[in-house]
Amino acid sequence: MSDREASRLTFDDEDVARCYAHRPPYAPAAYAFLAALVPQRRVLVDLGCGTGKVAAALAGHFSNVIAIDPAVAMIEAARKIHGHDNIRWLQARAEDVELPDTIDLVTAGTSIHWMAHDVLFPKLAERTDVVAVIVGDAPQNPPWQVEWRAAMTTWLARVHHETYDEPSFVADGRRFEPWVDIAGRRSFSFSFRQSVEDYIACQHSRASWARARIGGALSDAFDRDLEALLRPWARDGMLTMELTSDLTWGTPRRTPRP
DSSP, X not given: OOHXXXXXXXXXXXXXXXXXXXXXXXXXXXXXXXXXXXXXXXXEEEESOTTSHHHHHHGGGOSEEEEEEXXXXXXXXXXXXXXXXXXXXXXXXXXXXXXXXXXXXXXXXXXXXXXOHHHHHHHHHTTOSOEEEEEOOSOSSOTTHHHHHHHHHHHHHHHHOOOOOHHHHHHHTTXXXXXXXXXXXXXXXXXXXXXXXXXXXXXXXXXXXXXXXXXXXXHHHHHHHHXXXXXXXXXTTEXXXXXXXXXXXXXXXXXXXX
């Protein structure tokens, strides 16, 4: 099994799904913008839905929502968290699932880089005119950024024998772009407050730091390091951070641009 496949499978862990609740939200203004992108709001399909934060936020704007994720743990958590009657939760790979013939809007969050674009986008091109990808659930240049990068560099080398390479991670998240005739980009910034404990728990929702993947002893040591790093920046136990949700939208292509 490749390292990438092993990373993807971590999202089927119940603890990872539980920690997903501590991931920061996307900007509320981004959802209002998404809803206004399409003239008809009959069917929304949310790919790689995780525990459903995008699907649930847009459910009030669309008649029917289909939220898809390959991880059983994510779909089960989403069903427990959200009570919207118009959301159908499907445990499946986006590349494999049978989709409606006509879709008004397709959304995907930070999960888009896990998908096989050469399979997915030709399929979407037959069914919709608008795909929107929204990313950005980590703070932009927080006051603890220097210390954070040093900690991630140390821990990635210690646990995974990898180099901390933020530009490559960003580039991986944009690999889908040749498969879209991009109509626009918008960024939505907002302030968010979160407890130190929840910020640390959020890290265990990420593939690199899933507790089941790195083990209990290393997880505890990781938490202690982050606690020591973050606590000086907290006020009354809360961290204040600026978040930016970056939205890219356009028409899916049957073949990628050169």
